[in-house]
Amino acid sequence: MLSPEVMLDRFLARDHTYDGRFLTAVKTTGIYCLPSCPARSPLPRNVRFFDSEPEARAAGFRACKRCRPDRFYRDEDPEADNVEKVAHAIADAPAAWEGATDIAEAVGVGSTRLTELFRRHYHTTPAAWLQRQRIRQAGHALLFGRGNALDCGLSSGFESASAFHENFRRETGMSPGAYRKLRRATSFSITLPDDFRVDDTLNYLVRDEGGVGETLDGRRFRKAVCLTSGPAILDCVADPAAGSVTCRVVADRTLCANDLAAAHRIVIRLFPIDVDPGPFERRLARTRGMSRLIRGRRGLRIPRTATLYEGIVWTIVGQQVNLAFAHSLRATLIELCGPPAPNGLRAHPRAEDVARLDVADLARRRYSRRKAEYVIDTSRALVEGSLSLVEGTTEPATRLERRLLRVRGIGPWSANYLLMRGFGFDDCVPIGDVALLAALVRFFDRETRPDADETRELMRPFAPWRSLATFHFWKSLGDPA
Template identity: 50%
Template sequence: MRWSDEHLYERILAKDASFNGRVLTGVLTTGIYCLPSCTARKPLAVNVRFFEDEAAAQAAGLRPCKRCKPDAFYRGEDADLARLETTLAQAAADPAAFPEVEALAEGVGVGVTKLKDLFRDHVHFQPAAFLQRVRIQRACVLLAAGATGLSDLAFACGYESASGFHEAFRRQTGLSPGAYRSMLGADRFVLPRPERLRVEDVLAFHGRDPLSVSERVEGRVLRKAFLFEGRPAVLRLAFGESDIEVTLTGATGAAAMAKAHGATLRLLGWTGDPAAFEAAHPQLAHGREGLRVLFTLDPFEALVWAILGQQVNLAFAYAMRRDLIRLAGIPAAEGLIAHPDANHLAALKVEELQALRFSRRKAEYLLHAAGEVASGRLRLEDLATATGAAKALESLRGCGPWTAQYVLMRGLGFRDCVPVGDAGLTLALQRWFHLETRPDALETLRLMTPFAPHRSLATFHLWASLKGTPA
């Protein structure tokens, strides 16, 4: 076992779910063994032994804990997670049915304290923040469908007051409900620049390939081509001193503008306010205050990029991406080409990709992933927990933990991820902690533990500390 008993005891006191499956806690006084994340009252260190697996714990005469159910965990079962995911889906569909956090806890069948633990481990933010998010998302859907009465809309989404609804809506979308409704009938809108937004970082990331055929950065203007209902469109973001003007060409109507607005928030990393991380880790954030995790336009684009970037250098990965978009993308305005969706990629042949210098294995991985998404067997937009998303992604052919964690961060917006095995991250950790050698996978997890629950942003700060090309 690679960790000291002292370190493992610290992890069980912290209820660290990242150690689940890596070690078991045996409690000699009660005769049980638990997962490190178990929420039961913690034993004294003198009464604890650690085991590598269930067989070792059972050989010592211990039985599984009935609260954290390590036996079910090792069988791949997690009843709490299943109930949590069901409740999350119900709340997203009808947020008014969950007027408070206690209603979420009742839906999952746990107490509020246990619910917060489940959210920390699987959702990466707090239950109250989740309720705010799904309420505003529901409001946006209803507005795009033609809802007019804002007071009735607020009530339908679970708000008791119009003022609370307006404040939450503006904070999450950058617009008032009335301005959002007006935007749906236009072809442009203006967002206030988030406080301390690092515009240069936004432009550098989305313009990281100067030869890209699907996005282009010129000065302080970003253009991004994408598909809307199978048709190519171009999103244009012009960054001013205090606001961002967004224009959509190639698609019209309320649904198209709602898509453009949501895509803009993703490209800006709108929901990733870094203040809490910076307060907790000022030394790592120093000189990069305001850094955010920026997302791809949609989760599928993140998955494609992660597969292309596996074990190849960035320059070659950029070239492969350009060739892929030329082959399967749809031409849009201004000389740009929209990134192909899963249906277009799934229709390709392995030989077509090999002609673009894809290895046969990489071509097979990409087409398998596209086929799973195109068929509906993998619904990226429905992956509500990091745990469930990682499991679903790692079930794809050729998709390991690094690929899954990258998609979780860049495509799905989970906040406490660690792309174990990433060469840039291990180099940055070696330098940051003054190590003689690069850390292996287990040491990477140990070194990243203090940055929880903000390990995604910590990863980006560590990458940025290398002062290299944006990842």
Template identity: 40%
Template structure:
């Protein structure tokens, strides 16, 4: 069993982490407690539970992998990357706070929550499939569909938790397994089309020379059924990309409406123009706008 520790920065907002990963009260792939998070995920085809004990200044992580021990060495670095995602440690919030300090619209808002971070999905594939599942429906229904997807395409770990699917396991689904469980045909077909492209290697989600984040975004947009909101949300939750424009997000537009004191939400074009002022920190701008709708401490991140 692999073990490692990750230092947590000063002012780390543990409640944001627990709120995001505890969205599903009936969760089958996450177990959330005040001082511990257990997350099931398929990493390189291996069922893994990341058991993360949360302290005041560090997270102690144990990697519980099923199957052939010979495969566990390859899983260890993937587990470390997944833990960084889960803990929301990809984007340092300070550059945005400095950038927005004197801003008339977001300056005061950002000062209220200086430790706010973007919590991510464990893997890029999880983030993008969650974006596909959640597009154009309300959050409770999206959470229920996500649970169905995990149970149909994931694998159960020996410890009891289900592991979030990887591309290969999802690509093997029969569409009817989703259509008979409240998935629309369009959503099911997009989800399985995307999974098949990733599983075959035709769609490369690994950043590198000749395949930067912008290239990945363009490739995603070329997939039938995937639009700009899904791409930006997926890049945000999957890669911790710092400059995602969420101008198509209804909650972002509602937050801007409240801040501007207007009677209607700004349209997408105006929202895009407003958010462009905060480039290259638009992801953190979105985080603070989401949080403004939930002043009691829940960051509101969907």
């Protein structure tokens, strides 16, 4: 239960993360608002708080016409709809947009408000979103288009060869020319940032100690995956001295450009060079008492799951069990129905593989019946199309979270974990995570574990990079999560 002091503080801060948790009513105007309402703040003595709309209405208050709490509680968000519409338009034609000013005009807000909206709904800035879409389109043109490499960049919205090469290499780890060669390649190398923590990343990636789906030998990491045309092995060798990861794609068939593009995407997800922890680290370095969180771990990045489906399965399997047992359950699933790949490894199963199972198949293998139902039902929903998970989606994180919470077996912890480790959103907090709570107790020298509201308060100073802060807290315990 939130105290009046906390509710007033969050209302005055216009904290959108508290939308839906309480309503603020203003006695002098007779209206009730969401905590994030941008209207002028009233005097504290004129404020009342309510848990729900019916309570506010019963007390004689009406919905604010500016923040529209009535629409919010009906799951309508015109502002989010507008931002999503523009974000989708940018993804469709990134070259048509010059920069943040164009985007602000299309959304109908000022530049500051635009940044707030993109941070809230997409966990990024408008400029970064535009850049990402330009690189995505340029990559597609390089693999499947006919123009030269520079034409691919210019037609995607880059203004010069230098801007194209620099930004493309930063996001993909490859020059445009090297990326184009994926059309006929079976191997490729990505360049690592200078601060990339190779050994931390490799040790995090090996969850399968039995060697069913992936293996690690020194700095050689092998993982079985399903590419466009079928199973393959990603045989990756990391070389910190050279600042690179070289990946050989091993399959029992001829690979196509789509296969190599998929392999490259997976390698970037596992070795997330497209994430820059610098702004987060600089913020903490100049914030009193916070720099110790990153001490000895600068350059830390969050490896994403190889695929979104692998992410949602791990999220369900890892709920409310210790990590060792969760890893065992994951290995069991791979062994049971994962497609065989070269060299004796098995790829993580696809949704259609798991959808064919019965609950008894997993219950006989140490899955609880409920966990087995969650995994199988989610897989069937993906196969049938009633649930959709799309990499590189233009769907806002806020809407995606609400949609995930409707899935049986997905709660607030699961949704935020998947948003962070599957989709790569930057500002997530897996509320209720046991390791995070233990780390917060230690870091803030608390006597008791924080509840959900206290966790949000403790994590608030780390916005808009709370995903990375969470990962640092996990690592502070030596717990990979």
